[in-house]
Amino acid sequence: MIVGSHNARTASRVKKVTSSSSNQADLFQQLVDPPPPDLDLDINLELLGALNTSLRMARQHGMTRERVVDRMNALLPGAKKITLRQLNSWTAVSQEYKEFPARYLPAFCAATECDLPLRALAQPLCLDLVDAREADTLRLGHLRLEAARLAREQQALTRHLERS
Template identity: 30%
Template sequence: MSKRKKKIDKRQMSLFDVLKRVAVSEQEPAEEGELNIANKLRLALITAIRQCPLKRFQIAGEMSHLLGHEVSKTTIDSWTAESKELNRIPAEYLPAFCRVTGDREPIRLVAEHGDMFAMPGPEALRAEIQKFTEQESKARAEKRKRMRFLEEMEG
């Protein structure tokens, strides 16, 4: 049985790219408005809605259920309308929106511009496990150093 390769999201930067960008941004002075991602976020929402099999009113209904309060189709329309410049999706709504549409791009976009790296659950867990593995290796190395020092002290 052959394994299927996972599709890689071309929009997702690699961890190396994010770290490189953070290092460069720390060295250079910030440009005015460089973190104004309103248009990018609006386009990410539009793309997520277009690629979602649900209609906008269904997305609104599912989000309302997840959030515990009303989100209407009109509200979603205002988040994506170019003419409604002052209407933005609240940050606390992004997890529900991404879960309902199945598209993580809006959260990834916000995280990336905050110099962070967003990973889906299993990948985040793998990264955390790797961190523990590295900590164990460091602890073993420190233990070996102390054992050698103790042996030298005891002669």
């Protein structure tokens, strides 16, 4: 699950707005208006870094690149087999026109047991990944808020009926 977030990047935009504004009314209007979207959403280097970091972390847990390829192929039974050469090409900085195919990203993340590449995709859009437990916790919080609202409404209605 991906949810919106005010991350450090958004906070720095607010700080920039507050430090550069001399007119109080303008400041409040700028804080209310959403910041202009970043025009450069090219995440090639960030994604490449996340892919390589995932591979390094997998290696630290005893998983070779060959094993990552094997796991990816097992997770993509209907797809064309991925080779070690392809993985190396997709993750090499020197391969300017060899980009990692998005269709293989979920299998890569599952194979390496690392979600950094998915986070690299979400971050420029000011989104965060939320795992199933966090999503359930969020849902539970919403349900508790709703239950409290309904309890207040029930109490108010009960008081109203007792007066009548």
